[in-house]
Amino acid sequence: MRMADRGARRTHRRRVAGVAWHLTLSVVTLTMIFPVLWGVLTSFKPTNEIYSLSPFSASPTLEHYAHAISDWPVGQLIGNTFVMAAGVALGQLAIAILGAFALAFFAPSARGLILTLLTISLAIPPQALIIPQFLLTAKLGWLNSDLGLIVPQLGASALAVLLLLQHVDALPPSLLNAARLDGTRPREVLWSIVLPALRPAIAAVTILVFITTWNEYLWPLLVAPRQIDTTVQIGLRQFETAEGTNFGGLLAAATLTSLPILVVYLVASRRITDAFLQSGIK
Amino acid sequence: MTSNTIAGDIQLVGLTKKYGSSIALDAIDLHIPAGSLTVIVGPSGCGKSTLLRVISGLETATDGELLIGGLPVADHDAGDRDVAMVFQDYALYPHMTVAANLSFGLRLQARHDRRGGPSKFDIAERVAQVGDLLGLEKLLDRKPAQLSGGQRQRVALGRAIIRRPQVLLLDEPLSALDSQLRASARGEILRLHREIGATLVLVTHDQHEALSMATHLVVMDSGTVAQSGTAETLFHSPATEFVATFVGSPAMNLQASGGGRVGWRAGDARLLGADAAGTAAPDGLLVTGITEMCEFTGNGQQVSVRDGDRNFALAQREGERWLRVGDPVRAVIAPHQLHHFDQNGIRRNV
Numbered sequence: 001m002r003m004a005d006r007g008a009r010r011t012h013r014r015r016v017a018g019v020a021w022h023l024t025l026s027v028v029t030l031t032m033i034f035p036v037l038w039g040v041l042t043s044f045k046p047t048n049e050i051y052s053l054s055p056f057s058a059s060p061t062l063e064h065y066a067h068a069i070s071d072w073p074v075g076q077l078i079g080n081t082f083v084m085a086a087g088v089a090l091g092q093l094a095i096a097i098l099g100a101f102a103l104a105f106f107a108p109s110a111r112g113l114i115l116t117l118l119t120i121s122l123a124i125p126p127q128a129l130i131i132p133q134f135l136l137t138a139k140l141g142w143l144n145s146d147l148g149l150i151v152p153q154l155g156a157s158a159l160a161v162l163l164l165l166q167h168v169d170a171l172p173p174s175l176l177n178a179a180r181l182d183g184t185r186p187r188e189v190l191w192s193i194v195l196p197a198l199r200p201a202i203a204a205v206t207i208l209v210f211i212t213t214w215n216e217y218l219w220p221l222l223v224a225p226r227q228i229d230t231t232v233q234i235g236l237r238q239f240e241t242a243e244g245t246n247f248g249g250l251l252a253a254a255t256l257t258s259l260p261i262l263v264v265y266l267v268a269s270r271r272i273t274d275a276f277l278q279s280g281i282k
Numbered sequence: 283m284t285s286n287t288i289a290g291d292i293q294l295v296g297l298t299k300k301y302g303s304s305i306a307l308d309a310i311d312l313h314i315p316a317g318s319l320t321v322i323v324g325p326s327g328c329g330k331s332t333l334l335r336v337i338s339g340l341e342t343a344t345d346g347e348l349l350i351g352g353l354p355v356a357d358h359d360a361g362d363r364d365v366a367m368v369f370q371d372y373a374l375y376p377h378m379t380v381a382a383n384l385s386f387g388l389r390l391q392a393r394h395d396r397r398g399g400p401s402k403f404d405i406a407e408r409v410a411q412v413g414d415l416l417g418l419e420k421l422l423d424r425k426p427a428q429l430s431g432g433q434r435q436r437v438a439l440g441r442a443i444i445r446r447p448q449v450l451l452l453d454e455p456l457s458a459l460d461s462q463l464r465a466s467a468r469g470e471i472l473r474l475h476r477e478i479g480a481t482l483v484l485v486t487h488d489q490h491e492a493l494s495m496a497t498h499l500v501v502m503d504s505g506t507v508a509q510s511g512t513a514e515t516l517f518h519s520p521a522t523e524f525v526a527t528f529v530g531s532p533a534m535n536l537q538a539s540g541g542g543r544v545g546w547r548a549g550d551a552r553l554l555g556a557d558a559a560g561t562a563a564p565d566g567l568l569v570t571g572i573t574e575m576c577e578f579t580g581n582g583q584q585v586s587v588r589d590g591d592r593n594f595a596l597a598q599r600e601g602e603r604w605l606r607v608g609d610p611v612r613a614v615i616a617p618h619q620l621h622h623f624d625q626n627g628i629r630r631n632v
Contacts, residue, residue, distance in 0.1 A: 174373035177340050182387035182441075183361030183394070192386070196377040 043251035050247050064252035072238065072253055073228065078260060080149075080224075081214055081231040087150035089210040096160035096205060097198075101190050103161075104168040105176065115165075118158040126156065127218070134222050144229040149220060153213065160205050167201040168194060203271050207264065211272070214261055232257040287352030290316035290448040290481035292337065297346035299332055306332040308505040309346065315498060316351075319475045319482045323492035324502035325528070330485045333502070334451050337483065338367050351448055366442035367451040370458065372434045374426040380437050381422040384409050387445050412440040415477065416470075432463045436470065443478055452484040456491060468495060489529055493517065501525050523627035532584060534621065535594040542630060545621040548584070548597040551613040553605075566614045569594060573609040587611045 042050060043064055045057040068074060103111055133152050142148030171194065179193045195202070220231040227235060236257070239250035265272060292314035299307040306329045314320045322330045335341040337348065339360030348355055355363050374383050385405050392399035400408070413419045416436040426434055435455065442450055455471065456464045472495060475482050486492055492499055493513045500510040501524070508528075509521040520526035526534040526545050534545045544567065551569065571589030583598040585605050596613065598605060605611065622630040 172371060172373060174369040174371055175375070177360075178367070178369060178373040178375075178441075180340065180360045181338060181365070181367050183390050185394075188390065193375060196375075 039251045040255050043248060043255050045248070047248050064248035065256070067249050068253040068256060072235070072249070074253065074256055076228060077230065077232045077235040078257060080146075080229065081233070081257075082260070083146050084149040084153075084216075084220070084231055085210045085213040087146065088153045088213040089206050091150060091154040092157045092160045092209050093202065093206055095154060095157040096164045097190075097195070097202070099157070099161040100164035100168045101194055103165055104171075105186060105189065105194075115162075118162055121156075121158045122162075130218065130222065137223055142223070144224045144226050148223045149231070152223075153216070153219060160209060163205050163208075164198065164201060167198050171197055200271070200274075203268070204274050207268055207272050211261065211264070288316040289351045291349075291351055292449060292481065292483070293347075293349040293352075294337075295347040295349075297333075297336065297348060298344050299329075299336055299341060300344045305505050307336065307343070310505075310507055312500065312507050312510060314481060314483060314500075316481055317479060318498040319472070319484065319496060320498040320500060321492040321496035322483065322485045322500045322502060323487065323489055323528070324508075326487055327504075328502040329505040330487075330502050331453055334367070334453055334483065334485050337449070338365055338451050339363050340367075363449075364447050365449045365451060366445060366447040367453065368435075368438045368442050368455050370454045372426075372438040372458070374434060374437055374441070376426055379423050379425055380418060380429070381409055381413075383426070383437055384412055384418075384422075384440050384444050387441070391445070408444055412444045415443075415474075416440045431459055432467060435459065435467055439470070439474060443474070443480070446478070447480060449481045449483065450478075452482065454486055455484065456486070456488075464491075471495070490531060493529065499529075501528060503528075519629065520621065521629050523623045526621060526623070532595040532597070536623075537592070537594075539622070542622060542624040543627075545623065546615040546619060548595040549599075550619040551596050551615050553596075553598075553603055554612040554614055566616045567620055568612070568614050570610070570612050573605045573607050573611055576605060576607060585611075 038055070041055050044060045044062070045052065046059060046061045046063065049057050102108070103114065108114070133155075137143065137148045137152055140148075142151070175193060175197075176189060179189045184192065215233065216231070217233045221234050224230045225234070227238065236250060236253055239246040239253065292312075294310050294312040294314075297307055297310040297312075298305070308329075310333065322333060324330045332341065336343050337350070339355070339358060339362075343356065350363060350365065375386065378386065385408075388400050388405045388408060392401070392405065409422070410419075413422055416439060418433070418436055418440060421429060421433060421437075426437070429437065435458075438455075452471070456467055459467055468491065471482070471484070484495065496513050498510065499513045499516050501508045501516060503522075503524050509516055509525045513529075516525060516529050520529060520534070523536065523543065523545070527536065530547060532548050534547055536543045536545045538544075546567065569587075569589065571587040571594070573585055574588040574593065575586040577584040579597075581600050583604060585596040585598060587594050587596055596605070596611070622632050624630050
């Protein structure tokens with residue numbers, strides 16, 4: 001009887017804790033969603049109602065969208081951003097796959113040293129390197145070009161290498177040994193055994209790098225300031241003029257340019273969650 | 283050293299493997315006869331798996347010579363030694379079907395050597411043959427994850443033999459199977475050995491498995507070969523105390539005797555009648571004690587007898603006198619069934 005009582009009390013306490021936890025999560029989530037939601041809603045308000053505190057307008061309008069699409073090179077900017085994000089993602093992936101495989105398979109004597117250097121490089125703030133990187137890029141004549149946007153960002157591949165290395169190291173050694181006894185050359189081990197086994201990890205790293213690069217602000221701002229060559233994040237500044245900020249246009253453009261990333265999320269939300277959880281990044 | 287150029291013959295001369303300062307294999311001299319089913323057995327950490335990996339080429343010997351089929355292979359990479367291996371965890375390629383797992387090595391051969399390598403037709407035929415030999419015909423399109431433990435093991439065996447290697451190495455191939463499957467897998471390996479005619483080298487820590495399968499048995503102890511020969515030889519005339527206690531179950535009984543030790547097998551002791559207490563014992567070693575524990579083994583009884591502060595084991599067969607806990611025991615072991623060892627544990631023939 002007493003036992004049952006205690007059991008019931010414990011279940012009760014657990015249920016209360018569960019409710020409290022979910023309440024907290026809901027509050028945090030709402031706090032995070034609110035600005036985005038307000039932005040999207042505001043983009044449908046006519047200009048004279050932009051500062052109104054009512055979430056919905058009595059006369060919703062698409063004028064800001066029309067304005068953004070006609071006066072703002074939305075396709076061009078999304079295209080530029082996509083080329084940059086995809087180029088950086090694929091480039092980092094190539095470096096990470098080859099680097100992780102070489103470190104795991106050939107186990108060079110400097111493996112420990114290389115891993116230490118890679119880890120240290122993660123701790124260097126990118127802002128500390130930005131001036132020499134910019135000068136180098138300028139000397140190479142890569143300003144306002146895809147090369148300038150992509151190549152210097154490949155220098156930050158350490159995280160991708162370390163993430164993939166974990167997965168290569170986690171492969172059972174007997175698998176690689178079996179391949180050796182089957183007469184594989186290293187290239188074939190990589191291609192026929194390691195890559196197929198790593199497919200989920202590779203997808204995760206690709207998405208992770210793609211999204212991070214899509215949201216990159218400082219580097220495109222420096223290297224490709226010209227409106228026609230730049231990325232979405234920089235292009236949005238065009239709505240801040242001397243006469244003040246055109247919030248309707250800005251929010252409509254921001255909503256439009258979030259759509260591609262939203263599509264990526266919808267298609268691969270599971271993979272993205274895994275990727276971020278694995279990398280330990282928020 | 284006699285050089286032997288028969289395919290499948292393995293000769294190890296002074297083979298040494300060190301990891302830093304620890305010695306895994308200590309100057310091993312060993313001949314593994316062509317076509318034998320050689321079982322290497324020993325406690326964990328004795329170097330038996332390392333020996334297998336050195337023969338396969340996955341590890342390089344620190345010193346010494348290794349000849350396979352009469353040829354020194356130290357400079358040959360693992361894939362070029364005409365040696366195949368079955369791994370403890372089978373190591374099947376998880377993303378390939380059974381057929382692709384089986385044919386992987388052959389497909390690589392074809393790609394590396396477009397003229398001399400096997401044709402597509404050859405490969406398909408060999409896959410069908412091996413599938414037939416191991417009863418995998420219906421599983422060829424499955425992935426490893428869809429197979430049972432026993433099926434996976436047969437695929438691993440098939441992948442190893444499809445290139446028709448001189449030597450087939452098996453690293454604890456039965457340890458991942460449950461005891462019922464183990465018996466049938468043992469039969470499968472024996473049958474395979476008969477049919478493919480390659481040299482099989484099998485590593486195990488299970489002395490029962492070793493005794494029952496080996497045509498040639500090698501007992502290893504801390505990086506050295508303690509003894510090698512037929513299972514009968516090792517069982518009936520163990521070269522050292524270590525071999526004596528490791529091979530056979532229950533372990534050989536040992537007791538101090540004249541500076542060294544004397545040993546005897548549980549089954550070799552003959553019980554004397556309880557009423558014979560006063561009569562002179564027949565020739566041989568007389569042991570006495572009180573029955574402490576009895577285990578029923580189906581066709582017999584395994585008995586632990588306490589004599590002062592030490593124990594010894596007896597094995598009673600069906601039809602012999604059955605012992606019960608508390609029974610006094612007087613038994614005698616005939617002189618020719620006693621094993622004498624000197625103070626270093628080396629066999630002494632008297």
